[in-house]
Amino acid sequence: MLKNAYDVETTWTSGADLVVRNLEAQGVKHVFGIPGAKIDRVFDSLEDSPIETVVVRHEANAAFMAAAVGRLTGKAGVAIATSGPGCSNLTTGLATANSEGDAMVAIGGAVKLDDQHKQVHQGMDTVSLFRPITKYSAEVVTSSSISEVMSNAFRAAEHTRPGAAFVSLPADIASLPATGEPLVDLTSVLSGAAATEAIAAAAKLLVKARNPVLLVGLLASRPENAEAVRRFVEKTGIPVVGTYQAAGTVDAANLGRFAGRVGLWNNQPGDVLLDQADVIITAGYSPVEYDPALWNKDVRRPLIHVDAVPSDADRHYRPAVELVGDIAKTMDLLSADVPTRQPSRExxxxxxxxxxxxxxxxxxAASLGGSPVHPLRIVKELQDVVDSKTTMCVDMGSFHIWIARYLYSFRARQLLISNGQQTMGVALPWAIAASLVRPGEKVISVSGDGSFMQSSMELETAVRLKSNIVHVIWVDNMYNMVAIQEVQKFKRRSGVEFGPIDFKAYAESFGAAGFAVKSADTLRDTLRAALAVDGPAVVAIPVDYSDNPKLMAPLRSDFLI
Structure with a gap:
């Protein structure tokens, strides 16, 4: 880079150099991606940067990894892909991140500006492709706007309700010299608490309520918000329910006031509690986490919406009061206006x-033996090894429901679960990212044999990075979560069966440690042996899903399955 004659702005050898300088200025530590001819200049610039480039085996997994960085740190993770199919492969990851509220920025290569309206190799209007599934989608059309576009992408991804942002970088903009400076002196976006009048109105509703209940969502599980939620529950005594994504918001001290997690099917203790409520406070909740039509059939019941953004219009979600602002500050002010109370008799x-x-x-769960292994026994053994210094990443499938309902987590953002797009294949990429963000922790990721094979190529990435992860596979040779719903609807299953894989040998072929559980009696020792491995390990467990229909069944009065 060279200073110009007036020493005002820097002239960079290439636009890519300025892009990378912007990433550095944003505090980015890792980028995930696959190079290609339209984006290779950025990868070349990264060679001279302290940012670590993590080469992955599929672009969707790069996006999953970037999103996990966003969820775990609050700072946007970064994925990079080349033009055409490189970008289109990102779509599932960006849509998932945007639904889940995970901050990430994707940078996609594009053909030269002069070629954009021609039928050329890997030509694609990616800005239009990503606009419906991101918070921000823009193209750099002049080198002088690189810093503006990059800065706006990060601001959109990280602030209010986080999500995904996309930047299209044409190959000529990346390769030609550029002039400019990273925009690093912008003021941080600081939100205050909700309006005083709104807080007073919400407190008035809660004081009058007989059965108030707090429903926490994903944004409530941000560490600073989780602490405020805990203070609110301790101060007011109001019982609390969480969505799957809010795992870890409620700590062990408040377990007696916690009715568990809700999501997908309306048949959990938390659903019973919500059904009895005469006022419900939602904190950091998005309808994508759990459809309001399932838990709020009485639309006349007052709702108090506490979030960084206003609610969307929804006939099943009509807040009587909206507390829009910083969630932690708002919850603290609200708790000050609500007297301590004991839950009602009901x-x-x-x-x-x-x-x-x-x-x-x-x-x-402890008494369940044999082979294949009952889900409750697997959850019980996982629970016993998940301590305060363990992060767990959960994929999508029947196992996801068992873990979401029955495994406890008392640390914010310790248990990563997806329930927005319900995307398969997220667990292993999330775990790889978690091992980079939290290098001192053991990371456990969990998938079914179906979801594992959608991202299993990243085992090579995990081995290359020496990721400190144990990946646990529940094996039944079927897309079981689909199967149980098909049987309920049509009394038979279709299109859900596939063949077996020797996952121990599969893992070892990548250079990872492989383990195969034979029965419940060997499960505990096998898990502990895998956890003792320095580097990635894979544990395959044959699972007995014969009780899966009970996941959808009406809840028993004793809450037992």
């Missing part, structure tokens, strides 16, 4: 029954 009975059921389920 809600206390639900929580008491659930406490008893938790103990009985734990005892039942």
């Amino acid at each position: 809600l206390s009975a639900i929580l008491s029954t659930l406490t008893t059921a938790r103990l009985e389920l734990a005892n039942k």
